[in-house]
Amino acid sequence: MIDKTLLTVGPEVSLRDALVSLDRSGRQVVFVEDASGRLIGAVSDGDIRRGLLSGASLDDLVTRVMNIAPATVPPTATQEDVDALKGQRGIRIVAVVDDDHRIVDVVGEGEHIATPLTTPVVLMAGGRGQRLYPITKDIPKPLVPVGDIPMIDIILGRLRDQGFRRVHVSVNHLGHLIEEHLGDGERLGLDITYLHETAPLGTAGALAQLKGETDSELVVMNADLLTNVDLRRMLGFHRRTDASATIGVREYGFEIPFGVVRREGDLVTSLAEKPHHQELVSAGIYVLEPHALASLEVDEYCDMPTLLARLIDDGRPVGAFEIHEEWIDVGRPEDLERARRAWERSIR
Incomplete structure (x- = not known):
């Protein structure tokens, strides 16, 4: 299971701080959660670069450049589901979210989904x-x-x-x-x-x-x-x-x-x-x-x-x-x- 503190930021975070979180996580992406802990977006280093090229500054909020439809799967997803979504979206990391859209795990490159299952x-x-x-x-x-x-x-x-x-x-x-x-x-x-x-x-x-x-x-x-x-x-x-x-x-x-x-x-x-x-x-x-x-x-x-x-x-x-x-x-x-x-x- 992930350490969410390394992979999530709030919507009030600046692009500069988001870059720090990206470097610290080593995952090429950080996820943006609202005050109640629900996933509202994701930011990659590419998103930040494109934002800066279009006129954003490092002091702007992360919400200016974030992807508001990040790739997610439910906890019941199979490895096949995760691999298919990565292929369709051309991405390396997928968030696993529960019914309340809260992150319970992430599956990165070369990793396998192991979110707890209720199946006995x-x-x-x-x-x-x-x-x-x-x-x-x-x-x-x-x-x-x-x-x-x-x-x-x-x-x-x-x-x-x-x-x-x-x-x-x-x-x-x-x-x-x-x-x-x-x-x-x-x-x-x-x-x-x-x-x-x-x-x-x-x-x-x-x-x-x-x-x-x-x-x-x-x-x-x-x-x-x-x-x-x-x-x-x-x-x-x-x-x-x-x-x-x-x-x-x-x-x-x-x-x-x-x-x-x-x-x-x-x-x-x-x-x-x-x-x-x-x-x-x-x-x-x-x-x-x-x-x-x-x-x-x-x-x-x-x-x-x-x-x-x-x-x-x-x-x-x-x-x-x-x-x-x-x-x-x-x-x-x-x-x-x-x-x-x-x-x-x-x-x-």
Whole structure:
């Protein structure tokens, strides 16, 4: 979040003082706020130069040269929205303003929007992590360290950096250790609560506890995924498609290690040596509208494919959002090693 004192001036400020603020901010622009803190304009060094060339003096008020229609986006904007606006206006910085037109953040060149979102995230952390046994014998998989940091801390840190603040964590196997580690989330800058599974409920069953508890869409994510996917962009995609649910998908390629023979009756029609196939697979990340939870019952097992199939059968639209960023499903020891190498590279 920004330090507004470096980026805002009042309408009574002179052009000379505005230049001082511009130099101090290092942002090529300062925003002009009225006495109540509402955004009324923006001034760049170019605005001041053009004003001086047209007869203004450095003692004139900043309102003489300010742009009265600065580029702004709401807090719900996605990175895609911000980048599109920058391209349309040919600018490097965008102000994020609330409903009262007060600045809550700015997004400069090379920066990503991370204004706090009200959309809650559900991390599914109740699995037994059997493929990582014996590592997970006495520790739940989300607490397995990647480098020196538990996997779930990396995931939560990335959620926080993208602007998410409310997180529900579903727990079952060794769940008390996860609760002891995370607490209420204050140390991570998050508000964390827990969905307790009395028995394994699948990848969607715990969501029944949230029926009627939210009027916002939910982001649902497995707690063993390390990815740089822009979830704000996924949210924007979901909203534009007006879907009941959106599945994060990615391409998965595999090679059949033999020559493939196709035939009609007893006759061979074609041969392919070790053909390569591409399929779209679920990435374990979803966005669900509140009504998508209607068929779930508390303490009843349900996996995510079953829930999504119900929506499709009911004629509800389900979208597919392609993920191209780094994505590691930490399910096997070799995946954990790959995640550790990726984390070391990111630190370097």
